[in-house]
Structures are given as structure tokens and as C-alpha cells.
Amino acid sequence: MSDSVNSKQEDRRDFLKAGGLVAGITLAPGLLFYGVAQSRAPEEGVSSRQRWGMLIDTTKCADGCNDCVTACNTENGLSGKTGPQDSQWIRKLNVKDLHTGYVQSLPMMCQHCENPPCVDVCPTGASTKRADGIVLVDRHACIGCRYCMMACPYKARSFVHEPLHDQKPDVPRGKGCVESCTFCVQRVDKGEQPACVEACDAKGHKAMVFGDLKDPQSAISRALKSTDSVEVRADLALGTGVRYQGI
Amino acid sequence: MAHEVCVNQGECRTVEFFALLGLGGLLILGAMYAFFTLEHHGHILTGMNNQIVWGLPHVVAVFLIVAASGALNVASIGSVFGKDVYKRRAPLSGMLALALLSGGLGVLVLDLGRPDRLIVAMTRYNFHSIFALNMIFYNGFFAIVGLYLVTLMERKLKYWTRPVGFLAFFWRLGLTTATGSIFGFIVARAGYNSALMAPMFIIMSFAYGLAIFMVVQASMYSWNGLTLDLAIRRRMKKLLAVFVGASLYFTVVFHLTNLYFAKQWDYEQFILLDGGIFTLLFWVGQVFIGAVLPLSLLFINRSQGEHLVSFSVLAPLFVVVGGLCQMYVTIVGGQAFPLTLFPGHEVHSSFYDGVVHAYHPGIYEWLLGLGGVGITFTLTVVAVRVFKFLPQDDFKTVLMRRSTD
Amino acid sequence: MAIMANLPVLGKWFRIFACLGAMAFTAIASTQAVAGVDLPKLEHGKGDQCVDDVAFIRRHHPDLLKHHRDETVRLGIRTTKYSLKKCVECHAGSKTGSVASSEEDFCVACHRYAGAKLDCWDCHATKPGKQVPDAKPVLPQHGGSK
Numbered sequence: 146m147s148d149s150v151n152s153k154q155e156d157r158r159d160f161l162k163a164g165g166l167v168a169g170i171t172l173a174p175g176l177l178f179y180g181v182a183q184s185r186a187p188e189e190g191v192s193s194r195q196r197w198g199m200l201i202d203t204t205k206c207a208d209g210c211n212d213c214v215t216a217c218n219t220e221n222g223l224s225g226k227t228g229p230q231d232s233q234w235i236r237k238l239n240v241k242d243l244h245t246g247y248v249q250s251l252p253m254m255c256q257h258c259e260n261p262p263c264v265d266v267c268p269t270g271a272s273t274k275r276a277d278g279i280v281l282v283d284r285h286a287c288i289g290c291r292y293c294m295m296a297c298p299y300k301a302r303s304f305v306h307e308p309l310h311d312q313k314p315d316v317p318r319g320k321g322c323v324e325s326c327t328f329c330v331q332r333v334d335k336g337e338q339p340a341c342v343e344a345c346d347a348k349g350h351k352a353m354v355f356g357d358l359k360d361p362q363s364a365i366s367r368a369l370k371s372t373d374s375v376e377v378r379a380d381l382a383l384g385t386g387v388r389y390q391g392i
Numbered sequence: 393m394a395h396e397v398c399v400n401q402g403e404c405r406t407v408e409f410f411a412l413l414g415l416g417g418l419l420i421l422g423a424m425y426a427f428f429t430l431e432h433h434g435h436i437l438t439g440m441n442n443q444i445v446w447g448l449p450h451v452v453a454v455f456l457i458v459a460a461s462g463a464l465n466v467a468s469i470g471s472v473f474g475k476d477v478y479k480r481r482a483p484l485s486g487m488l489a490l491a492l493l494s495g496g497l498g499v500l501v502l503d504l505g506r507p508d509r510l511i512v513a514m515t516r517y518n519f520h521s522i523f524a525l526n527m528i529f530y531n532g533f534f535a536i537v538g539l540y541l542v543t544l545m546e547r548k549l550k551y552w553t554r555p556v557g558f559l560a561f562f563w564r565l566g567l568t569t570a571t572g573s574i575f576g577f578i579v580a581r582a583g584y585n586s587a588l589m590a591p592m593f594i595i596m597s598f599a600y601g602l603a604i605f606m607v608v609q610a611s612m613y614s615w616n617g618l619t620l621d622l623a624i625r626r627r628m629k630k631l632l633a634v635f636v637g638a639s640l641y642f643t644v645v646f647h648l649t650n651l652y653f654a655k656q657w658d659y660e661q662f663i664l665l666d667g668g669i670f671t672l673l674f675w676v677g678q679v680f681i682g683a684v685l686p687l688s689l690l691f692i693n694r695s696q697g698e699h700l701v702s703f704s705v706l707a708p709l710f711v712v713v714g715g716l717c718q719m720y721v722t723i724v725g726g727q728a729f730p731l732t733l734f735p736g737h738e739v740h741s742s743f744y745d746g747v748v749h750a751y752h753p754g755i756y757e758w759l760l761g762l763g764g765v766g767i768t769f770t771l772t773v774v775a776v777r778v779f780k781f782l783p784q785d786d787f788k789t790v791l792m793r794r795s796t797d
Numbered sequence: 798m799a800i801m802a803n804l805p806v807l808g809k810w811f812r813i814f815a816c817l818g819a820m821a822f823t824a825i826a827s828t829q830a831v832a833g834v835d836l837p838k839l840e841h842g843k844g845d846q847c848v849d850d851v852a853f854i855r856r857h858h859p860d861l862l863k864h865h866r867d868e869t870v871r872l873g874i875r876t877t878k879y880s881l882k883k884c885v886e887c888h889a890g891s892k893t894g895s896v897a898s899s900e901e902d903f904c905v906a907c908h909r910y911a912g913a914k915l916d917c918w919d920c921h922a923t924k925p926g927k928q929v930p931d932a933k934p935v936l937p938q939h940g941g942s943k
């Protein structure tokens with residue numbers, strides 16, 4: 146346990162160091178901003194100069210590995226139960242090509258669309274997209290109509306069916322509201338990576354990259370430029386923030 | 393006209409009236425019980441889950457809402473197209489529309505995860521949401537139909553009946569389109585993503601609304617010991633037949649166009665062939681009970697059958713049952729069929745991806761659904777008792793028309 | 798029938814007494830508040846003072862929290878001054894370690910006294926993070942029980 150905590154912290158330090166390095170090297174004032182933006186000041190609001198995204202390399206994602214799911218549950222205080230009425234923010238999909246029989250495994254969660262159907266349909270505006278592209282449910286306004294669940298093409302959302310107790314201080318959740326992956330917004334706002342990405346890295350799979358799509362120097366931007374990646378259900382033209390490579 | 397003393401309102405048949413009221417009240421009480429239980433324990437007690445997010449309550453609610461806009465059709469025909477027989481039925485039609493709408497919206501509200509935040513829904517609109525747009529349509533609907541009823545009942549405002557009637561008519565079309573669009577706008581689901589959804593809902597609303605209107609009208613007549621005039625019955629039956637026939641036609645076109653797109657085949661196969669309960673409800677409920685049976689009742693037996701009042705009650709009753717089946721197939725069936733994330737691939741996960749979802753409505757869903765019917769029923773019973781809603785036909789003109797009809 | 802006729806009068810007296818009672822009640826409350834006495838018996842929070850003048854916070858904390866919550870959820874602003882999380886950290890009761898687990902706990906005690914319902918704790922944690930040993934119960938143990 147302490148081992149993994151240590152390595153997590155080290156990873157984080159590396160990550161911050163890398164961020165500083167990028168900021169230092171580019172020096173050009175405009176680009177400098179992007180480097181610093183990783184650790185936005187607490188009183189500064191999010192801006193559309195950033196767009197958070199994720200790239201998932203399915204070839205590195207092992208069948209049967211559940212590390213990202215476990216990390217998500219721990220971070221966000223989910224029970225980890227998988228009954229039909231239980232919340233699952235991220236899940237592992239097994240995808241088998243019907244013609245060739247080729248099987249792949251990949252994590253599926255909220256794709257943080259550019260044009261999210263859940264935001265379009267929500268009657269109260271509770272389902273919302275932050276300026277930096279993170280799609281959230283504002284539980285203070287959610288009436289629990291579940292229209293967003295009907296509208297989501299990725300089945301990313303869950304409805305909380307029973308009263309909850311002992312929530313995480315950083316992750317409020319409760320009965321009667323709809324919820325889904327937040328890209329671990331409480332961590333991202335502190336300049337950290339989402340829990341799933343961190344876990345995937347820490348366990349050495351390195352199948353997930355998270356970062357700012359609008360920063361040309363970010364690891365994810367560079368990776369996206371050099372590899373072929375796709376959106377799931379690209380036919381719907383939702384402009385997902387999560388992309389997959391290897392499928 | 394021996395029964396004139398006791399037309400509708402007043403002192404007669406009080407015991408029966410309170411019995412009906414009690415029945416409606418019981419249904420509402422049941423819904424309230426379900427509501428408070430769910431409010432306390434959460435939806436864990438229902439059969440709804442993260443796969444089937446809208447269940448039986450929504451089936452009933454959407455049916456009532458759709459029927460509400462259809463029930464107003466009678467008034468529209470009267471005021472917009474100037475048909476006298478329908479004009480005299482306008483008050484009843486308007487009242488029924490409001491009662492149906494109240495019932496439907498009531499269920500929707502009672503099923504919310506956070507009904508305590510209803511005030512949020514009323515004050516914060518997301519204008520992109522077709523759902524919020526519906527809220528505006530519904531509120532406007534209440535206002536306009538209420539106004540319409542006033543113009544009908546108050547002689548001084550008679551001149552306003554026509555323009556307000558027109559407004560109600562177009563508003564009604566908008567409302568039904570919006571209700572249909574609730575599903576049409578859901579791009580991701582194989583069962584909903586069709587431009588035909590909205591027009592199909594409009595035509596179905598005509599059928600369901602008229603059917604309910606006919607049932608209520610017939611009950612009111614028999615309650616007062618009256619028999620609805622043959623000519624009027626004949627007319628309404630014909631109209632119902634047209635609407636039911638059109639609904640059937642749309643259903644056929646809807647599924648045929650779906651078959652045209654290869655990507656929709658799986659869904660069509662599911663609904664039409666191997667969807668279990670949904671296939672059953674589609675063929676037996678929606679197509680046979682909801683269309684074939686009433687159509688044959690309405691067309692066959694012209695010479696003798698039409699003298700039986702029961703035929704003009706039975707046929708619309710079948711239409712109502714068929715309508716509920718149609719809603720179940722559309723709403724629940726559309727969700728039971730798994731989302732396609734990767735076309736041409738087989739998908740499975742811990743979150744029930746790629747499998748047909750099971751739905752077993754629990755007692756609370758039934759209570760909520762029946763509660764919606766109870767609200768409509770109670771409102772209708774009270775309104776009919778308190779106000780003059782029994783159509784006041786000018787029997788001489790009707791009799792004269794009969795020979796020409 | 799006679800009793801019925803008297804009712805409005807009765808009601809009037811009742812109303813007058815109710816008003817008087819309410820006034821007396823609020824008067825007591827405000828004098829004590831002015832005197833700096835916690836009402837009802839509230840445990841003193843951690844540290845020497847609140848993030849703002851206590852009277853100000855007492856009066857305006859609903860608005861402050863509401864404003865802050867919208868900024869946090871929608872704009873990602875995570876200042877700590879008016880954050881609910883920070884309230885909890887200072888005001889969690891020493892017995893329960895929570896602001897809303899028992900009748901004496903900070904939020905509940907006062908809100909019960911004031912008769913104002915609040916639904917924060919449907920979703921928000923009533924206990925501060927970290928200090929509470931919540932690091933252990935990770936997934937597998939939770940499974941199965943339902």
C-alpha cells in the first residue's frame with residue numbers, strides 16, 4: 146500500500162516537474178501561460194483556453210485488468226457494486242469483432258463531449274459543461290428526471306437509487322441525482338491527473354494519457370498528433386474529449 | 393327528455409358520485425404513498441435501474457400527455473372547422489384535455505429523483521432542452537385551454553372563442569410535436585432516432601384523445617340515462633376510425649423505413665420478432681387490440697352493431713389499451729434494446745453493455761401509474777359534476793341532419 | 798354551532814399570543830447573540846475565530862455558501878474561505894466527528910433550533926476528510942451486501 150502511495154507521489158512530482166520544464170523551455174509568454182495553467186490559482190475560474198482530454202491506447206489495456214475502475218471507485222467513494230441499480234462511472238468493455246473474432250479490452254466512461262447530448266436535453270441546466278470541457282452534473286439543480294441518461298450514447302451516467310452515507314468530502318453524491326465521470330475534477334483543479342490515469346500509470350500499463358488538448362506541448366497533444374485515434378460513435382459528431390487508439 | 397331534471401349536476405345520484413370520487417381518491421392516495429416511500433428510500437425499491445431509466449410511470453405519463461393534446465382535437469374541429477356537433481362538445485373536450493394533462497404531469501413529477509427541487513425545474517429553464525420547452529408548452533396549454541373554456545362558457549366573450557380556439561389548436565400541435573420530440577431528439581438510441589417520431593405522435597394523440605373523449609362522453613350519457621344520438625355516434629366513430637387507421641399506417645411506415653436502414657435491422661428484429669414481451673405487446677397490444685380490433689368494430693356490423701352503444705365504447709376502449717401498449721413498446725422497449733457503441737462488434741461489461749435489459753415493474757411503479765389515471769379521473773368526475781359539461785345538442789337540427797348523414 | 802361562531806375570536810387571541818411568543822423568542826435569541834452566547838449550546842469550532850465576523854456569517858452563511866457552490870461547480874473556483882468543506886473541518890463535533898450526525902452537532906443543532914430545513918447532507922460529507930480513518934475500506938469488502 147505504502148509502496149504504491151510513494152510511487153504515486155513520485156509520479157506526481159515527475160508530472161509537475163515536466164510541467165515546469167515545459168513552461169520553462171517555451172518561455173514565450175503565450176505558451177508560458179499554458180504551462181502554468183496546469184496549477185491554476187484557486188480563485189481563478191476555468192477558461193476555454195484549456196480543454197481537458199484523454200487518449201486511451203487499447204493495445205496497452207489488458208483484458209481482465211480493472212485497475213482504473215478500482216482507482217475511480219476509491220477516489221470518488223463509489224461502492225464498487227455492479228448490480229443494475231449501482232453507479233459505475235467507469236467500466237471495462239470487452240469488444241469482440243464479429244467478423245474476425247479479435248477481442249479488445251478498453252475502459253469506457255463519460256466521453257466529455259464538445260457537444261454533449263446530456264447538456265442539450267437537461268431541463269434545468271444541471272447537466273453542464275465547464276469552460277475547460279469537463280462535463281458535470283450540478284447536483285444542486287438536478288431534479289433526477291433521468292433524461293440525460295436516455296440521451297447519453299455511451300451509457301456513461303448512473304442514477305443514485307438509494308440514500309448514501311460517508312461520501313468523500315471532495316466528491317459529494319446523493320440519492321435522487323444523476324452522476325458520472327468528472328475526470329476527477331477535484332484533482333484536475335489541483336493540477337493532478339484523474340485517479341484512473343494515475344493508477345494505470347502506477348501499475349505500469351500506461352494505457353491512458355490525460356492533458357490539455359489545446360496546449361500543443363502537452364503529452365496528449367503530441368501523442369494525438371503522432372498516432373491515429375478515433376472517437377467512439379464518431380458518426381454522432383459529438384467531439385468527444387476522450388479518444389481511443391488501436392481500435 | 394324525461395331526465396332533464398337531473399342532467400349532470402345537482403343533487404341526483406350523490407352516493408354514486410361520492411363512490412366514484414372515493415375510487416379516484418384511492419388511486420391518488422396509492423400514488424402519494426408510493427411517492428413518499430420512494431422519496432424516503434430512493435428508487436431502489438422500483439424495477440427501474442440504470443439501464444431502464446424510464447419505466448411504467450413514464451409510459452402512463454406520456455400516454456396521458458399525448459392523449460391530452462388529442463382530446464382537445466374535438467374542440468379544435470368545432471372552433472377551427474366550424475362543425476356544430478363538435479362545437480357543442482368543446483367544453484368537455486377542453487376540460488378533458490386539462491384533466492389528462494394534469495394526470496400525466498403529476499406522474500412525471502411524482503417520479504422525479506428530487507421532487508423537492510421542482511421549483512428549480514419551474515424557474516431555471518435550459519432552452520435547448522426539449523423537455524423544458526415542453527414545460528413551457530404545458531403551462532401555456534393550461535392557460536390557453538383555460539381561457540378557451542372561459543370564452544365558451546361566458547356568452548359575452550363568445551367572439552373570442554374562434555381566435556382562442558385557433559390558438560389552442562396550433563399550440564396543441566406544437567405541444568404534441570414537442571412531446572414526440574422528447575424521443576426523437578435522442579440521437580443515440582436505435583428505437584427513437586427517427587424524424588417520423590413527432591408526426592407519428594401527433595396522429596396517435598388524435599386517436600388516443602378522441603378515444604378517451606368518446607369513453608367519457610358515453611359514460612356521462614349513460615350516467616344521466618341518456619343515449620347519444622345515432623348520427624353523432626356515427627360521426628365520431630368514423631373520425632376515430634380515420635385516426636386509428638392513420639396511426640396504423642404511420643406505425644407501418646415507421647418500421648418499414650427502419651428496415652430500409654441496415655443499421656436499424658437489429659432493433660427491428662428485436663421489436664418485430666424476438667423481443668419477448670415487447671414483440672408480444674407490439675403485435676397483440678399495439679397492432680391487434682389497438683388498431684385491427686377497433687377498426688373492425690367500427691367498420692363491420694354497420695347495420696346492427698351500431699345501434700349498440702357498447703360498440704362506440706368498446707372500440708375506443710381497445711384503442712386506449714392499444715395506446716398504452718404502444719407507449720410501453722416505444723419507451724421501455726427502446727431502452728431494453730442495448731445501445732450500439734461499436735457497430736459490428738459484440739460488447740460486454742459489468743454495466744450490462746450489449747445485453748437486452750430486463751424490466752420488471754414493481755408495486756410502486758404501478759401505484760404511480762395508476763395515480764396518474766386517478767388524478768385525471770377525479771378531476772373529470774368533479775368537473776363534470778360542478779360545471780355544465782354534458783354536450784347540449786340541439787336535437788332538432790341533429791334529427792334533421794340524421795337523414796342526410 | 799355556537800362554538801363554531803366563537804372560533805374566529807379564539808383564533809384572534811391565539812394569533813396574538815403566538816405573535817407575542819414568537820417576538821419574545823426572537824428577542825431572547827438576539828440578546829444572547831449580541832452577548833456572544835452560542836445558541837443553542839454549540840461546540841466551539843477549531844481555532845480562534847471564524848473566517849469572518851460571526852454575526853455576519855450567522856446571518857449570511859446560506860448566501861455565501863450558495864454563491865461559493867455555484868462558483869466551485871460551474872467555474873472550478875476552489876477558494877477555501879467560504880467553502881462548505883472548510884466549515885465541516887472546523888465545526889465537526891468532538892463526539893461524532895461530524896457536523897450533522899447527532900442532534901448536538903453544529904449544523905443540526907442550530908438548524909433544528911431555527912426550524913430551517915437543509916439538504917446539504919444528502920450529498921455532502923458531514924465529516925472532514927483525512928483525519929477520519931477512511932483510507933482503508935476500499936472496494937472488495939463492500940461488495941455483495943445489498
Ligand code: SF4
Nearest residue numbers: 267287288290291293
Ligand atoms: S437527471 Fe438531472 S442532470 Fe440529468 S437531465 Fe434530469 S435534471 Fe438534468
